[in-house]
Amino acid sequence: MAKRRGIEVSIAIAEAARQADVDVVSAYPITPQTHIVEHLAQLVADGVLDANYITVESEHTAMSACVGASAAGARVFTSTSSQGLALMNEIVYLASSLRTPVVMALANRSLSGPISIWNDHSDVMNERDTGWISIFANNGQEAYDLTLMAFRIGEDRRVMLPVMINFDGFILTHVIEPIYIFDDEEIAGFIPPFEPIYRLDPDNPVTMGPVGVPDVYTEAKKQQEVAIRESRPVIDEVFEEFAQRYGRRYRAVETYRTEDAEVVLLAQGSVIEAAEVAVDHLREQGKKVGAVELRLWRPFPFKDLKEALCGNTIKQVVVLDRCISFGGQAGPVMSEVRSALYHEPKRPMVVGVVAGLGGRDIPLSDYVKMFEIGEECLRTGKEPGEEPELVKIVGLRE
Amino acid sequence: MVEIRFHGRGGQGAVTSAELLAQAAIEEGRYAQAFPAFGAERRGAPVLAFTRISDEAIKLRTGVYEPDVVLILDTSLVQSVPVMGGLKEGGLVVLNSKKGPGVWKRELGREDVSVASVDATGIALKELGVPITNVIMLGALLKATPLVVTETLEGFIAQRFPRIAEKEIRAFRKAYEEARVE
Numbered sequence: 001m002a003k004r005r006g007i008e009v010s011i012a013i014a015e016a017a018r019q020a021d022v023d024v025v026s027a028y029p030i031t032p033q034t035h036i037v038e039h040l041a042q043l044v045a046d047g048v049l050d051a052n053y054i055t056v057e058s059e060h061t062a063m064s065a066c067v068g069a070s071a072a073g074a075r076v077f078t079s080t081s082s083q084g085l086a087l088m089n090e091i092v093y094l095a096s097s098l099r100t101p102v103v104m105a106l107a108n109r110s111l112s113g114p115i116s117i118w119n120d121h122s123d124v125m126n127e128r129d130t131g132w133i134s135i136f137a138n139n140g141q142e143a144y145d146l147t148l149m150a151f152r153i154g155e156d157r158r159v160m161l162p163v164m165i166n167f168d169g170f171i172l173t174h175v176i177e178p179i180y181i182f183d184d185e186e187i188a189g190f191i192p193p194f195e196p197i198y199r200l201d202p203d204n205p206v207t208m209g210p211v212g213v214p215d216v217y218t219e220a221k222k223q224q225e226v227a228i229r230e231s232r233p234v235i236d237e238v239f240e241e242f243a244q245r246y247g248r249r250y251r252a253v254e255t256y257r258t259e260d261a262e263v264v265l266l267a268q269g270s271v272i273e274a275a276e277v278a279v280d281h282l283r284e285q286g287k288k289v290g291a292v293e294l295r296l297w298r299p300f301p302f303k304d305l306k307e308a309l310c311g312n313t314i315k316q317v318v319v320l321d322r323c324i325s326f327g328g329q330a331g332p333v334m335s336e337v338r339s340a341l342y343h344e345p346k347r348p349m350v351v352g353v354v355a356g357l358g359g360r361d362i363p364l365s366d367y368v369k370m371f372e373i374g375e376e377c378l379r380t381g382k383e384p385g386e387e388p389e390l391v392k393i394v395g396l397r398e
Numbered sequence: 399m400v401e402i403r404f405h406g407r408g409g410q411g412a413v414t415s416a417e418l419l420a421q422a423a424i425e426e427g428r429y430a431q432a433f434p435a436f437g438a439e440r441r442g443a444p445v446l447a448f449t450r451i452s453d454e455a456i457k458l459r460t461g462v463y464e465p466d467v468v469l470i471l472d473t474s475l476v477q478s479v480p481v482m483g484g485l486k487e488g489g490l491v492v493l494n495s496k497k498g499p500g501v502w503k504r505e506l507g508r509e510d511v512s513v514a515s516v517d518a519t520g521i522a523l524k525e526l527g528v529p530i531t532n533v534i535m536l537g538a539l540l541k542a543t544p545l546v547v548t549e550t551l552e553g554f555i556a557q558r559f560p561r562i563a564e565k566e567i568r569a570f571r572k573a574y575e576e577a578r579v580e
Contacts (some may be wrong), residue, residue, distance in 0.1 A: 006424030
């Protein structure tokens with residue numbers, strides 16, 4: 001039986017990695033880091049977890065060690081944040097290209113400068129096109145559950161891709177809250193041993209990551225694109241099996257009170273629960289509002305999103321981005337959501353807002369403001385302001 | 399839902415207080431969150447920590463702006479930090495002080511609130527030999543408002559401080575007995 005514990009979310013995520021019986025952990029233990037790798041280092045040092053904890057001199061090397069270990073057939077886990085992930089970037093791209101199913105717990109935090117260690121989604125959005133499967137958790141339970149599922153998804157022979165689980169830095173990582181932690185026996189059967197298709201083995205040598213001359217590079221990238229698209233049925237399968245076994249169901253796109261909604265707020269991560277509180281509050285005033293969570297970021301859930309937003313009562317979507325696309329359209333989530341709906345014959349209007357940058361708190365009143373922006377768009381048929389393309393920041397001091 | 403704001407200085411253990419309280423509430427089957435105000439951590443600097451306790455799942459992850467309870471580990475903060483900021487009408491203030499609750503009510507300028515005070519530093523120096531008052535102040539808090547059962551909290555105190563569990567629990571109980579509430 002799973003035990004309900006008051007536990008720091010970071011420690012719960014580290015426990016998930018232990019229960020997945022990882023072989024190798026490599027991480028760089030300096031700011032920005034969390035208790036995740038500290039706890040794992042302790043477990044390895046205490047002999048509780050039989051794994052190699054590879055200490056390194058930088059995040060770039062941490063991911064290099066992860067890719068190498070995964071290529072040799074090890075189950076690999078790492079965790080990072082903000083600048084650490086930015087420094088890893090070169091090898092993050094290699095992990096997916098080499099089809100090494102590393103699992104990364106990513107405590108989402110801002111990028112400098114000015115120097116900031118606080119929460120937003122700048123770090124993950126910087127990695128959007130690196131070819132990793134990318135999933136968002138909105139509370140501690142989800143971060144724990146999804147970390148466990150990440151090994152199943154990534155290591156499936158039909159997938160063989162790295163997976164990053166996103167959860168808000170500080171807002172989740174530093175919080176103690178109730179989380180159901182499985183008994184080891186209860187979860188053991190859910191994650192079978194990692195059996196790679198190819199592995200680095202001196203007795204049976206293979207080459208990984210050779211030069212991709214123009215004659216083959218395009219085909220290699222096409223294969224990678226096919227691979228991440230074809231991971232989707234596996235992701236659904238794993239979500240379904242988890243629901244069957246343990247009773248908690250995860251979906252690529254989640255909806256809240258959208259049945260007869262006209263204006264919905266779409267977001268990712270821990271803000272979605274606060275948005276739901278705002279929805280309840282506005283519903284009491286008779287407003288037809290709802291919330292939509294884009295849980296699966298890559299592969300992008302086109303079909304699910306269209307089903308959630310098109311051909312129903314929804315007339316206006318407000319997309320909350322936790323990161324700015326400088327000189328572009330609000331943030332990456334808004335521009336992707338809007339373009340994904342472009343060819344739909346009956347589609348809602350989409351407006352983007354940015355909030356919660358670098359740890360700026362988003363009080364309930366700001367969620368109400370976001371819905372008001374949506375209502376104004378709906379009423380006037382256009383985005384507010386003289387230059388509608390300008391990024392609209394909610395919670396900005398002026 | 400009850401929201402509690404802890405005021406302390408870096409090193410005094412305000413975050414630990416917030417965490418122990420949340421763990422006890424969760425153990426009793428309720429929902430709770432404990433979290434620090436996220437800033438640069440350094441010894442002596444003003445520190446904030448928060449606990450939310452509710453009978454229902456807590457979806458709110460915003461800051462605490464209108465607490466029901468303010469707990470002040472170090473009264474030197476009263477001069478420099480807006481410790482009473484947003485405290486609800488009829489709320490509760492718990493202070494580490496030799497001065498009685500009546501005096502504090504006047505000094506804080508809030509006659510509507512309840513005040514609990516205890517000489518936590520005195521108890522800490524006597525029982526622990528160091529002026530760390532985080533666990534002790536929880537004794538005064540629970541006397542003023544029984545947010546959790548004292549035995550549940552004592553279980554987590556013992557878990558957190560295995561080597562000095564007995565001393566910490568004795569100091570905690572003493573604060574519970576000695577705290578004055580008005």
